Amino acid sequence: MSNSFVEAFSFIEHHGDLLLDQVKVHLEISAESVAIAILLGGPLGVLLGHLHRFSFLAINISNVGRALPSLAVLAIGLPYVGVGKLDVIIALVVLAVPPILTNAYVAVDQVDPDTVDAAKGIGLRPLQVLTKVELPQALPLIFAGIRTSAVFVVATATLGGIFGGGGLGAVINNRESYGLDGIIAACYVLIVLTFAVQLLFVGLERAVTPAGMRATRSSTRSGFTRRRATVVLTEGGVTQEEQSDLVDQGSRT
Amino acid sequence: MTKTETAAAQAGSRMSAAPLEFRNVSKHYPGSATPAIKDLSFTVPAGEVCVLVGPSGCGKTTAMRLVNRMIDLTGGDILIDGASIADRQPAQLRREIGYVIQQIGLFPHVNILNNITMVPRLLGWDRKRIAQRGAELLELIGLPQEMGSRFPSQLSGGQRQRVGVARALAADPPLMLMDEPFGAIDPINRERLQNEFLRLQGELRKTVVFVTHDIDEAIKMGDRIAILRDGGELVQFDTPERILAEPADEFVAQFVGADRGLKRMALTTVGEIELDQTPPADTASATDRETVSSTTTLRDALSIMMADSLRPLRVVDADGGDLGYVSIELINQAIHHRPTGDMAVSV
Amino acid sequence: MYFLAPAADSGGPVIPNFGKTSSCVLDNKTFCWDWFRSNWGSTFEPALIQHIELTAIAVGIGFVIAFTLAITAHRARWMVTPVTLLGSLLYTIPSLAAFEILVSITGINWYTVEIALVSYTLLILFTNILAGLSSISPEVLDAAHGIGLTSRQTLIRVELPLALPTIIAGLRVAVVTIISLATVAAYIMPTGLGKPIFDAIASGGFNTKFIGAGVMCIALALVADGLFVVLQRILTPWAAARRGV
Numbered sequence: 001m002s003n004s005f006v007e008a009f010s011f012i013e014h015h016g017d018l019l020l021d022q023v024k025v026h027l028e029i030s031a032e033s034v035a036i037a038i039l040l041g042g043p044l045g046v047l048l049g050h051l052h053r054f055s056f057l058a059i060n061i062s063n064v065g066r067a068l069p070s071l072a073v074l075a076i077g078l079p080y081v082g083v084g085k086l087d088v089i090i091a092l093v094v095l096a097v098p099p100i101l102t103n104a105y106v107a108v109d110q111v112d113p114d115t116v117d118a119a120k121g122i123g124l125r126p127l128q129v130l131t132k133v134e135l136p137q138a139l140p141l142i143f144a145g146i147r148t149s150a151v152f153v154v155a156t157a158t159l160g161g162i163f164g165g166g167g168l169g170a171v172i173n174n175r176e177s178y179g180l181d182g183i184i185a186a187c188y189v190l191i192v193l194t195f196a197v198q199l200l201f202v203g204l205e206r207a208v209t210p211a212g213m214r215a216t217r218s219s220t221r222s223g224f225t226r227r228r229a230t231v232v233l234t235e236g237g238v239t240q241e242e243q244s245d246l247v248d249q250g251s252r253t
Numbered sequence: 254m255t256k257t258e259t260a261a262a263q264a265g266s267r268m269s270a271a272p273l274e275f276r277n278v279s280k281h282y283p284g285s286a287t288p289a290i291k292d293l294s295f296t297v298p299a300g301e302v303c304v305l306v307g308p309s310g311c312g313k314t315t316a317m318r319l320v321n322r323m324i325d326l327t328g329g330d331i332l333i334d335g336a337s338i339a340d341r342q343p344a345q346l347r348r349e350i351g352y353v354i355q356q357i358g359l360f361p362h363v364n365i366l367n368n369i370t371m372v373p374r375l376l377g378w379d380r381k382r383i384a385q386r387g388a389e390l391l392e393l394i395g396l397p398q399e400m401g402s403r404f405p406s407q408l409s410g411g412q413r414q415r416v417g418v419a420r421a422l423a424a425d426p427p428l429m430l431m432d433e434p435f436g437a438i439d440p441i442n443r444e445r446l447q448n449e450f451l452r453l454q455g456e457l458r459k460t461v462v463f464v465t466h467d468i469d470e471a472i473k474m475g476d477r478i479a480i481l482r483d484g485g486e487l488v489q490f491d492t493p494e495r496i497l498a499e500p501a502d503e504f505v506a507q508f509v510g511a512d513r514g515l516k517r518m519a520l521t522t523v524g525e526i527e528l529d530q531t532p533p534a535d536t537a538s539a540t541d542r543e544t545v546s547s548t549t550t551l552r553d554a555l556s557i558m559m560a561d562s563l564r565p566l567r568v569v570d571a572d573g574g575d576l577g578y579v580s581i582e583l584i585n586q587a588i589h590h591r592p593t594g595d596m597a598v599s600v
Numbered sequence: 601m602y603f604l605a606p607a608a609d610s611g612g613p614v615i616p617n618f619g620k621t622s623s624c625v626l627d628n629k630t631f632c633w634d635w636f637r638s639n640w641g642s643t644f645e646p647a648l649i650q651h652i653e654l655t656a657i658a659v660g661i662g663f664v665i666a667f668t669l670a671i672t673a674h675r676a677r678w679m680v681t682p683v684t685l686l687g688s689l690l691y692t693i694p695s696l697a698a699f700e701i702l703v704s705i706t707g708i709n710w711y712t713v714e715i716a717l718v719s720y721t722l723l724i725l726f727t728n729i730l731a732g733l734s735s736i737s738p739e740v741l742d743a744a745h746g747i748g749l750t751s752r753q754t755l756i757r758v759e760l761p762l763a764l765p766t767i768i769a770g771l772r773v774a775v776v777t778i779i780s781l782a783t784v785a786a787y788i789m790p791t792g793l794g795k796p797i798f799d800a801i802a803s804g805g806f807n808t809k810f811i812g813a814g815v816m817c818i819a820l821a822l823v824a825d826g827l828f829v830v831l832q833r834i835l836t837p838w839a840a841a842r843r844g845v
Binding site for chain 3: 071159
Binding site: 350 | 737739740741742743744745746747748749750753758761762836837838
């Protein structure tokens with residue numbers, strides 16, 4: 001059995017094309033889901049944060065979203081859309097929106113009120129305040145939310161393999177055809193993929209961080225999925241930010 | 254008489270204090286070029302407040318933390334009531350030493366009463382005695398009894414530091430260590446806390462090692478002041494009066510400030526000097542002369558005189574009865590001929 | 601191996617037939633309440649109980665291991681990186697694969713499932729417990745030592761109580777994560793709320809099973825989440841004081 005861990009490498013060698021195809025499918029599904037989730041959650045979160053409204057909902061939606069069991073969400077879609085890519089994407093979108101929305105909300109809501117005040121004071125209109133002052137400062141945290149979602153989606157798309165979504169999950173799901181070597185090989189590829197996505201987004205985050213704010217950003221350590229996420233808990237109407245070292249929900253498959 | 258003795262004599266207090274001795278103490282951190290403390294020796298008599306004062310980095314906090322073994326000695330010894338601190342386990346030792354720090358460090362998860370009574374509970378006192386002591390201490394520091402069930406986050410900074418002092422006093426230790434205890438408090442409350450502490454000290458007469466960087470606080474709080482320089486070098490160890498009157502060297506003179514003459518005058522009140530009994534021959538009539546009470550310091554008296562063209566002042570006691578007159582010549586005489594404390598302690 | 605072929609190919613779902621099948625079931629409507637009710641005791645209730653057991657055991661064992669590691673790492677800081685690396689690695693392995701691989705080693709049984717689930721909890725719990733311990737103000741520790749508490753007393757009376765909120769936050773995430781992952785356990789072994797789901801997949805897609813199990817699973821997770829929020833409030837009265845309650 002321990003041989004399989006080594007054999008897996010030769011599997012990668014011999015079936016590189018197959019794996020690559022599945023990686024493509026996997027990334028396709030992931031990208032589509034994240035893109036839709038960004039469209040759904042991003043602008044809404046930013047708007048609510050700008051208006052400082054519905055904080056309870058915006059903040060707790062990520063708590064609820066984090067609690068949702070992935071397989072259950074995948075299963076519940078089945079009666080409605082049947083098996084296949086659509087079900088997987090819908091489920092992934094449902095799971096990906098909460099972190100994006102909450103982070104977008106918190107990011108804009110918690111922009112230094114003094115800078116907003118100053119902006120209004122010098123005569124910027126609300127829309128300009130949003131685009132010129134709030135968004136630039138909020139971007140890093142917004143991207144952190146997108147990163148959380150993206151890593152999570154890439155990992156959860158694996159489960160989608162059971163539901164006809166294809167991707168690396170389809171390989172893992174198919175022991176008869178690919179054997180233990182194949183499963184482990186797909187595993188290796190997925191792990192690498194996860195880190196790659198993680199690093200990509202860390203890079204993006206850095207890129208969008210205004211130079212002046214760079215010193216305060218927390219960074220991932222040696223590329224592993226460990227970072228300070230903001231768990232925002234609402235207690236009695238007052239928002240309290242508790243920073244727990246939470247793992248990216250990204251790898252929860 | 255030292256401040257403590259004066260206050261204590263007035264209050265009729267009890268003693269529960271131990272003398273503290275630094276004997277050739279040295280502290281060298283591995284990897285650093287110079288020792289934090291080279292060779293420090295001095296003795297604090299029981300029941301006195303000894304203030305360690307000096308510029309930052311001089312080693313005053315290090316010296317204090319050596320006493321309760323928060324930092325380990327490199328060389329020499331520290332003796333409390335004749336016994337070396339090395340003889341006891343650190344935790345044991347610390348339970349008999351009151352410890353007050355600048356940031357206070359109350360336990361946020363525990364209510365005020367339990368914060369205060371932490372050490373007695375560790376020592377295994379029985380419940381009744383603990384409750385009694387807790388109530389006693391709350392009263393001592395001037396907080397209402399119901400505060401006992403509140404949490405530190407609900408108290409103001411000044412209140413918290415008072416609780417910190419109460420916590421240090423809980424097991425009635427013979428020695429107290431205080432590291433810039435009022436440093437994080439605003440100036441108004443700081444003065445209040447200083448006065449309260451002096452009052453407490455008058456009642457309790459503990460041996461106290463008090464660290465500060467503020468020379469004025471040192472002069473106010475200390476029975477004896479140890480002025481330290483880089484490397485824990487003891488430059489002068491004396492009563493505040495003598496340090497102000499006869500600074501040991503240029504460093505001390507600079508440290509106490511050019512206004513030490515005035516500072517000295519703040520240490521004595523007009524009631525403590527011999528006053529002129531004959532009315533002064535100047536232009537002021539009886540009604541038009543400035544009057545001060547006997548508790549006015551010489552410094553304040555001088556200040557009032559300056560506002561009144563340096564004309565002598567009339568001094569009265571608490572009931573308004575005449576005590577005499579004070580003039581600038583009299584003040585000058587008093588300063589120059591006043592004995593600077595009757596106990597000379599050699600360094 | 602499970603896969604769900606499009607309904608057209610397989611000739612429709614296999615309908616459990618007890619003689620008086622309702623039209624709802626025959627039409628495979630989205631959710632048939634009658635079927636759900638009548639099969640509660642045979643299908644859903646046991647699945648729920650198994651699921652809770654799976655989760656409780658996994659989080660329990662995981663907590664004991666993570667707690668021990670965290671307390672040790674708190675004093676011996678060099679341990680933090682290796683443990684975190686190991687935990688991260690374990691966490692990143694997709695659950696499907698983890699279960700499959702473990703089956704080869706330990707067979708199809710509860711041990712396999714629990715080993716996998718426990719390894720998922722390790723990173724979350726270790727990180728959070730350690731973070732809680734590390735977040736205590738240094739002056740509180742200085743005061744604790746200065747007034748005479750030994751290291752052990754400081755840990756028990758000061759550090760752990762103050763770390764509690766973060767530890768509970770970690771437990772909350774761990775429980776919810778394991779509830780989710782435990783559904784995948786049914787992939788290799790018929791247990792927990794994943795079982796009805798995988799059964800339904802294998803038999804062609806009986807909707808009520810999907811919805812029933814799925815909704816129950818979500819409800820379980822949300823209830824557990826809420827319970828932990830309440831638990832945290834109860835265990836930290838001093839935080840309530842800060843809120844001004």
